[in-house]
Amino acid sequence: MIRQKGMEETALSQIETFYDVMRRQGITRRSFMKYCSLTAAALGLGPSFVPKIAHAMETKPRTPVIWVHGLECTCCSESFIRSAHPLAKDVVLSMISLDYDDTLMAAAGHQAEAALEDTIKKYKGNYILAVEGNPPLNEDGMFCIVGGKPFVEQLRHAAKDAKAIISWGACASYGCVQAAKPNPTRATPVHKVITDKPIIKVPGCPPIAEVMTGVITYMLTFDRLPELDRQGRPAMFYGQRIHDKCYRRPHFDAGQFVEAWDDENARKGYCLYKMGCKGPTTYNACSTVRWNEGTSFPIQSGHGCIGCSEDGFWDQGSFYNRVTDLTQFGVEKNADQVGLAAAGVVGGGIALHAAVSALKSAQKKTQTSVSKEEA
Amino acid sequence: MNEELATPNAGQRVDVYSSSPLTGDATEADRATVTRRTSVYVYEAPVRLWHWINAAAILTLMATGWFIGSPPPSMQIAEATHQFVFGYIRFAHFAAGMIMTVGFFGRIYWAFVGNSHARQMFYLPLHKKKWWREIWHEMKWYAFLESKPKKYVGHNPLAQIAMFFFMTVGMTFMIVTGFALYAEGVGQGTVIDAIFGPLRDWIGNSQVLHTLHHLGMWFIAIFVMIHIYAAVREDIMSRQSMVSTMISGHRTFKDDAPE
Numbered sequence: 001m002i003r004q005k006g007m008e009e010t011a012l013s014q015i016e017t018f019y020d021v022m023r024r025q026g027i028t029r030r031s032f033m034k035y036c037s038l039t040a041a042a043l044g045l046g047p048s049f050v051p052k053i054a055h056a057m058e059t060k061p062r063t064p065v066i067w068v069h070g071l072e073c074t075c076c077s078e079s080f081i082r083s084a085h086p087l088a089k090d091v092v093l094s095m096i097s098l099d100y101d102d103t104l105m106a107a108a109g110h111q112a113e114a115a116l117e118d119t120i121k122k123y124k125g126n127y128i129l130a131v132e133g134n135p136p137l138n139e140d141g142m143f144c145i146v147g148g149k150p151f152v153e154q155l156r157h158a159a160k161d162a163k164a165i166i167s168w169g170a171c172a173s174y175g176c177v178q179a180a181k182p183n184p185t186r187a188t189p190v191h192k193v194i195t196d197k198p199i200i201k202v203p204g205c206p207p208i209a210e211v212m213t214g215v216i217t218y219m220l221t222f223d224r225l226p227e228l229d230r231q232g233r234p235a236m237f238y239g240q241r242i243h244d245k246c247y248r249r250p251h252f253d254a255g256q257f258v259e260a261w262d263d264e265n266a267r268k269g270y271c272l273y274k275m276g277c278k279g280p281t282t283y284n285a286c287s288t289v290r291w292n293e294g295t296s297f298p299i300q301s302g303h304g305c306i307g308c309s310e311d312g313f314w315d316q317g318s319f320y321n322r323v324t325d326l327t328q329f330g331v332e333k334n335a336d337q338v339g340l341a342a343a344g345v346v347g348g349g350i351a352l353h354a355a356v357s358a359l360k361s362a363q364k365k366t367q368t369s370v371s372k373e374e375a
Numbered sequence: 376m377n378e379e380l381a382t383p384n385a386g387q388r389v390d391v392y393s394s395s396p397l398t399g400d401a402t403e404a405d406r407a408t409v410t411r412r413t414s415v416y417v418y419e420a421p422v423r424l425w426h427w428i429n430a431a432a433i434l435t436l437m438a439t440g441w442f443i444g445s446p447p448p449s450m451q452i453a454e455a456t457h458q459f460v461f462g463y464i465r466f467a468h469f470a471a472g473m474i475m476t477v478g479f480f481g482r483i484y485w486a487f488v489g490n491s492h493a494r495q496m497f498y499l500p501l502h503k504k505k506w507w508r509e510i511w512h513e514m515k516w517y518a519f520l521e522s523k524p525k526k527y528v529g530h531n532p533l534a535q536i537a538m539f540f541f542m543t544v545g546m547t548f549m550i551v552t553g554f555a556l557y558a559e560g561v562g563q564g565t566v567i568d569a570i571f572g573p574l575r576d577w578i579g580n581s582q583v584l585h586t587l588h589h590l591g592m593w594f595i596a597i598f599v600m601i602h603i604y605a606a607v608r609e610d611i612m613s614r615q616s617m618v619s620t621m622i623s624g625h626r627t628f629k630d631d632a633p634e
Contacts, residue, residue, distance in 0.1 A: 174579075229563060230576045239563050255460030256449045265449055274446060280559070281581040311579035323444050324586045335586050336444065339593025346597050350604045353517070357608060360519055 018057035064127040067101035070151045072133025076169040079206035083213040084293040129162035136185035143185040173201035180314035205308035242279040245287040276320035277304030284309040414625040432475040439468035492529040496538035541598035
């Protein structure tokens with residue numbers, strides 16, 4: 001028993017540092033320093049932070065990460081493995097110790113589940129739990145089974161001893177499509193199931209690759225969570241709307257809009273506001289970090305933002321409307337149509353009331369003149 | 376002199392320029408009523424000023440707000456750098472919103488320091504039986520079931536309900552949701568965001584906030600319709616002045632019956 005406890009204590013010191021792993025992989029010291037500079041630049045830090053990052057990577061043990069998958073489409077993983085700065089390879093192989101990820105790991109079946117249990121036991125209270133997707137709670141969670149058990153049980157089990165939790169993507173952060181109305185499986189975002197751990201939300205469908213790796217890099221370098229906004233998202237990537245940094249913003253302010261798909265204004269690259277762009281209500285880094293090594297992002301390729309990193313974005317009506325449809329009225333009507341109908345009813349009522357008022361007072365006048373004559 | 380007034384010859388023209396202190400085409404009957412009828416000073420100058428500034432702000436906010444939701448057709452006046460059409464529309468909306476907010480705070484201040492009528496739109500006297508009876512009377516008057524309206528110095532009870540829900544509650548709703556949306560543009564870390572941002576985060580997706588703000592606009596628009604109709608109708612059919620009262624501040628009465 002005593003021996004076992006001792007083993008647990010030494011477990012952390014036995015993990016190689018980032019630097020050890022990188023050198024073992026044949027990366028030169030020069031390349032390592034370059035990597036540290038690039039990472040500092042990617043996080044928006046000054047040159048003075050480069051030695052700090054290098055020092056951290058030389059001395060700190062790699063952080064164990066457990067990456068679990070609930071109801072999701074794996075687009076977060078697909079995005080993650082395409083990260084260019086830093087390369088996902090560097091993150092997975094050098095920066096973190098990705099001990100369990102059923103999509104990326106070689107092991108399968110019982111072996112994989114054993115790896116999960118091992119990591120939880122070995123690094124109790126020291127590992128980061130990354131959650132992709134969310135648990136459905138209806139029917140005792142039977143809509144998502146992992147390793148023969150409902151996913152919600154695996155999530156609770158793995159979260160119990162985690163240092164912190166990363167909610168990858170719109171699914172884990174807000175619920176995404178499986179939680180869209182009427183949400184038959186009661187898919188529930190992670191922060192509503194796990195309430196006693198620090199949770200960092202990295203929403204998006206999927207999140208930008210560089211944002212995902214950037215968040216991990218920050219957490220490893222500084223050994224703490226990045227600054228979060230009120231909704232629990234890293235402020236450095238989700239602090240501004242897409243609209244605030246959109247390169248088409250001057251056309252918005254000028255009042256120059258794409259009026260129809262493939263019209264002249266679309267060719268000129270005017271603002272997509274009228275085509276239902278959700279950039280003005282979406283907090284994400286797409287217009288600055290962009291996608292696929294900074295190549296482009298939806299608005300740049302001529303399609304409005306659909307607001308995928310926002311809470312309940314599937315329930316905001318069509319992607320192509322600025323004024324949201326309201327489904328509460330049976331048929332799809334937006335606020336203007338509902339308001340106009342109400343105003344029409346009231347206006348009609350007023351006209352009718354005015355007419356009756358005029359008739360009544362005319363009638364009264366005749367009556368009084370008649371009664372006067374009689375008198 | 377007094378005896379003469381007590382028995383006026385209705386409709387008979389008098390030589391006003393020689394015999395009457397009144398000018399114009401005043402008849403003996405007019406002279407008789409003028410001495411009887413009085414007016415009450417209801418709306419003090421700040422209240423009237425607020426009413427008209429508020430009305431102008433609301434009209435501006437509705438017009439520009441409509442365009443913010445459904446922008447006007449694209450214009451090609453100059454390069455985007457030198458053209459600021461939509462920017463000015465939004466500026467007008469925000470400026471009118473600020474004016475309306477400042478005015479609303481000023482109006483609340485006046486409810487404390489002004490006369491008792493200045494307080495009427497901020498509360499409902501739910502505990503007063505007489506108030507409920509007057510509501511019933513007023514509803515019958517509007518349903519053509521009551522032949523004679525009551526006299527009111529301030530708002531009648533139905534008007535008071537409308538003022539309370541459409542103006543006090545409705546405007547508070549529009550100011551709060553409006554500033555929560557404005558906070559998005561001002562950006563995180565600002566005072567406005569610190570005050571109103573939590574509402575947006577509580578609602579979740581600010582697209583929902585846009586929809587609520589939009590519905591609020593229609594709520595106010597419907598009030599404007601009812602308000603103008605009721606004011607004009609009351610001016611014609613009721614026993615006191617309406618429209619001019621919001622210009623002069625004086626409520627005049629068409630008869631001298633005590634109730």
